Amino acid sequence: MREGSGFPEIKAIVVDIDGTLTDMSRLISLEAVAAMRQMPIPVILCSGNVICFVRAAAKLLGASNTMIGENGGVVLHGFDAKAIVLADIEECRRGKELLLKEFPELESLDETYRKSELAFRRGIDLEKARSIIAEDYPGLEIVDTRFALHLKHRNVNKATGMRKIAEILGMSTQNFAAMGDSENDLPMLKEAGIAIAVGNATPEVKAAADYVCQKSYGEGAAEGFEWLKRQL
Ligand SMILES: O=C(O)COP(=O)(O)O
Numbered sequence: 001m002r003e004g005s006g007f008p009e010i011k012a013i014v015v016d017i018d019g020t021l022t023d024m025s026r027l028i029s030l031e032a033v034a035a036m037r038q039m040p041i042p043v044i045l046c047s048g049n050v051i052c053f054v055r056a057a058a059k060l061l062g063a064s065n066t067m068i069g070e071n072g073g074v075v076l077h078g079f080d081a082k083a084i085v086l087a088d089i090e091e092c093r094r095g096k097e098l099l100l101k102e103f104p105e106l107e108s109l110d111e112t113y114r115k116s117e118l119a120f121r122r123g124i125d126l127e128k129a130r131s132i133i134a135e136d137y138p139g140l141e142i143v144d145t146r147f148a149l150h151l152k153h154r155n156v157n158k159a160t161g162m163r164k165i166a167e168i169l170g171m172s173t174q175n176f177a178a179m180g181d182s183e184n185d186l187p188m189l190k191e192a193g194i195a196i197a198v199g200n201a202t203p204e205v206k207a208a209a210d211y212v213c214q215k216s217y218g219e220g221a222a223e224g225f226e227w228l229k230r231q232l
């Protein structure tokens with residue numbers, strides 16, 4: 001929310017999945033699901049995870065059939081629609097080959113399902129990996145979500161995914177509230193009309209939020225949904 005302005009007209013809420021609706025073992029919170037189902041506005045799931053995972057989650061949870069995957073690299077509008085791919089995975093593949101020279105143990109996650117970026121298991125020396133990528137692929141970056149490391153295009157993120165969704169739905173990103181927990185959520189929290197951080201969010205994410213939940217993980221998300229509902 002911009003300083004001095006009134007509460008924006010919120011028409012949908014864009015919600016991160018891991019660490020926001022779930023705990024660190026990716027177990028979904030029933031409290032968060034119950035609160036989500038009570039929302040009078042669409043709940044748009046937005047994750048670093050692959051779009052088929054987000055799609056299944058949206059269907060099972062009763063979220064909107066419009067959603068964002070791969071940190072904004074893929075957007076789906078309609079459960080049976082064709083995914084819209086917004087970034088070129090080939091450069092990320094070349095970046096991965098470079099990383100493999102330094103980190104032969106690098107483990108790719110869900111690579112068969114990825115369309116716009118790559119994800120790796122955490123545990124490698126992140127600063128070293130970042131400097132290797134910065135040197136040869138300045139257009140790429142490595143983002144740590146605390147669940148995985150993502151090798152992605154710098155100019156594609158959850159905010160650009162949200163802009164695409166806004167365009168499709170004929171809205172402004174100022175009409176969205178956004179809720180999240182980690183580094184990959186920062187762009188969308190800064191772009192949204194209202195930003196909510198769950199209690200377990202990183203200090204940077206909390207600093208970007210209009211409302212910081214007292215509670216963490218799914219209980220925090222439930223609190224965030226209820227807070228927003230009271231403001232609408
Ligand atoms: O896929 C990840 O690394 C994290 O996913 P998230 O964006 O839903 O938290």
Ligand SMILES: [Mg+2]
Binds near residue numbers: 016018145180181
């Ligand atoms: Mg998250």
